[in-house]
Amino acid sequence: MEFGASMFFTDYSMTPAALGRALEERGFESVWAPEHSHIPLSRKSPWPGGGELPKRYYDCMDPFVCLTAAAMATTKLKLGTGVCLVNQRDPIQTAKLVASLDQISSGRFLFGIGVGWNQDEMENHGTAFDTRAKLTRERIEAMKEIWTKSKAEYHGEFVNFDPMMAWPKPVQKPHPPILVGGAFPQGARRAIRYGDGWIPIAGRAPLNEALDKFRHMAAEAGRDPASLPITAFGAAENRDEIRRFRDLGVARAVVSLDSDREDKILPILDRWAELIREG
Template identity: 90%
Template sequence: MDFGASMFFTDYSMTPAALGRALEERGFESVWAPEHSHIPVSRKSPWPGGGELPKRYYDCMDPFVSLTAAAAATTKLKLGTGVCLVNQRDPIQTAKLVASLDQLSGGRFLFGIGVGWNQDEMENHGTAFETRAKLTRERIEAMKEIWTKSKAEYHGEFVNFDPIMAWPKPVQKPHPPILVGGAFPQGARRALRYGNGWIPIAGRAPLHEVLERFRQMAAEAGRDPAGVPISTFGAPEDPDEIKRFRDLGMSRTVVSLPSEKEDTILPILDRWAELIRRC
């Protein structure tokens, strides 16, 4: 099982370059950057984490910029969006961002995506809350066309363009892995339909209870469960829980770090490095 770390990069957090180097030195496999373009003052949707929305959600930097800085400071650390809000982004421009980062990093990008929860935020981007999942799927399908064809076109309900030519193409073939975030069963179903992995959040669902159902859904969808690996986010600093994730067959577990400087983060990473060695 691989280990990653996620941080909302802000102007008061550890920099992506510094965190990337620290993670790579301690044996982590990946670094992850979440995304929120902005947070509206109004609130139609409660935060899924419960309670008040943390300040870091308002302050986070663009994930592609953050991950580019981490890529330049590392040599083997994988770089993931955790998660990119595809239904708030233009698919042609996002396809270029993904391919560019995959090129600049030498094929280290992991495209974590989600349909989002903040209705006000996505409505400011012109996205209807009720159809956000279908819009996300169409944009992913369109990006796959752009990444894999010299002359790409896509015609859907929400995404529609005649043949275009767009470079660069990603280093990874046919494209970087698309890891779909979301709870069971909706998130798992989307991952099986158009993804290369599933990202559930630890603590929000009893994973041991849904794994057998997930494997059954995979079989019904004609997918090999081994081809849709599971990455758990929000892993607790608990060796027994981490070993349980490993025994359940998780391919990756990702710790969520606070948006703090080195004096706070490095001791946390040192404890995790010891836990990684023990597990």
């Protein structure tokens, strides 16, 4: 099992370059940057984490900028969006961002995506809440066409363009892994339909039940469950839980770090490094 770390990068957090170097030095496999373009003051949909929305959601930097900085400071560390809100982004420009970052990092990008929860935020982008999942799927399908074909076109209900040319193409073939975030069963179904893996959030549902059902659903859909690795976000600093994740066949456990400076974060990473070494 691999280990990653996620942080809402802000102007008061550790920098992406500093965190990237610290993670690579301590044996972590990946760094993850979440995304919110902004947070409206109105709230039609509650935060899935419960309670008041933490300040870091209002303050986070663009994930592609942050991951580029981390890429330049490291050599092996993988770089993931955790998650990119595809239904709030133009698919043609996002396809270029993904391919460019994959090129700059020599094929280290992991494209974590989600449909989002903040209705007010996505409506500011012109996205209808009720059709956000279909819009996300069409934009991913369109991006796959752009990444894999010299003359790409796509015609859907929400995404529509005639034959066009766009470079660069990603280093990873056919494209960087598309890891679909979301709760069971909706997020699991989306991962099986058009993803290369699933990102559940540990603690929000019994993981063992969800993974058993996910693998059964994948097999029923004609997909090899082994081709859809699990990236579990929200891993606790607990040896028994880490071993439980491993026994459940989780491919990657990701710890969520607060948006703090080095003096707060490095001791946490040192403790995690010990857990990683212990296996």
